[in-house]
Amino acid sequence: MTKTPKGRALGNALRQARQEQNLTLREFATQLGRDPGVLSRWETGDRTPKPEQVAQILTSLGVNGDRYEEIVDLAYGADDSNWVATTLPAQRQQLAAFIDFEQNATKILEVSPLLIPGLLQTNDYVRAAMTAARVPASELASRVAVRIGRREVITCDRPTPFTALIGEAAIRQLLGGRKVMIEQLRYLLEMARRPNVDLRIFRFDSSWHPALAGQFHLIETTDSTIVHLENLKSALFLHEDSDVRTYRLAAEKVLDVSMNQAESAKLIRYIVKNMEKDSEC
Incomplete structure (x- = not known):
């Protein structure tokens, strides 16, 4: 699947939120109980997580309010042309x-x-x-x-x-x-x-x-x-x-x-x- 601009933006937002908590990719994958390779592809925009998966990530990282809503919104239509x-x-x-x-x-x-x-x-x-x-x-x-x-x-x-x-x-x-x-x-x-x-x-x-x-x-x-x-x-x-x-x-x-x-x-x-x-x- 071709990396889309919106998918890339979603990945950047997820990576920034994780890095703000000083968590490595592997540490956060363990915390979530997910494969670090999957998280890596989500953060690079090579793959797009579902909105509920984005919500789980943001909740775990303590992201809330308007920022939470804006990042979750990126997950909708992230694979569109x-x-x-x-x-x-x-x-x-x-x-x-x-x-x-x-x-x-x-x-x-x-x-x-x-x-x-x-x-x-x-x-x-x-x-x-x-x-x-x-x-x-x-x-x-x-x-x-x-x-x-x-x-x-x-x-x-x-x-x-x-x-x-x-x-x-x-x-x-x-x-x-x-x-x-x-x-x-x-x-x-x-x-x-x-x-x-x-x-x-x-x-x-x-x-x-x-x-x-x-x-x-x-x-x-x-x-x-x-x-x-x-x-x-x-x-x-x-x-x-x-x-x-x-x-x-x-x-x-x-x-x-x-x-x-x-x-x-x-x-x-x-x-x-x-x-x-x-x-x-």
Whole structure:
């Protein structure tokens, strides 16, 4: 059975709960009276426990309340081809799974027609976007910190290769105002000089391409490739080969209509220069 994103997320949640109690896999298997090999496959997502088995594990580990309900909920439909998150708890679970995929990625590609990709956003850009989206003030600081922390995957000592295909609209939109955008665009130029970052812009005057249908991620790990899509009210993981193939072809088509790296940097510098002139007026 193919490992699913939701099954992997369930396994990660079970492993984290066990590790918080400082129990080894073998110790906990003995406590539960189960084969440690079975528990290991549940924690890696190679096999999916039934909801009642998840409940037994969490009860034994002293997990309760909202966290208990959210982890048990992961067991329902964990083997399904698609993982759709429409509620806030499900979206939090998916975000945790998405970050796990990013941290373990061997290659990341993002097509982003309207916004600067998350891995390339400055602190002020993140804050401006989340404030405009009316993220509750009580959650703002933690959510900004999570977004900023994600950058490490492309800035660490052994960074992940990252291809960012960005729409011209994203680099012209005055999100947060001119000062924020000038800083953001300068940061794009800085990041584009990194050998692991391939940053390309697709212009307004390009022909039809799949990015016109919306943003998407392709994340490759050593054992799987997933597609992540999101909109205002929901998010979706795809992992079936046919779906991944469709989005690989879509990414290739967007790449075909995008400018090369040098041309992209030149356009960004041109926009920065014009924004700076407007700021002086």
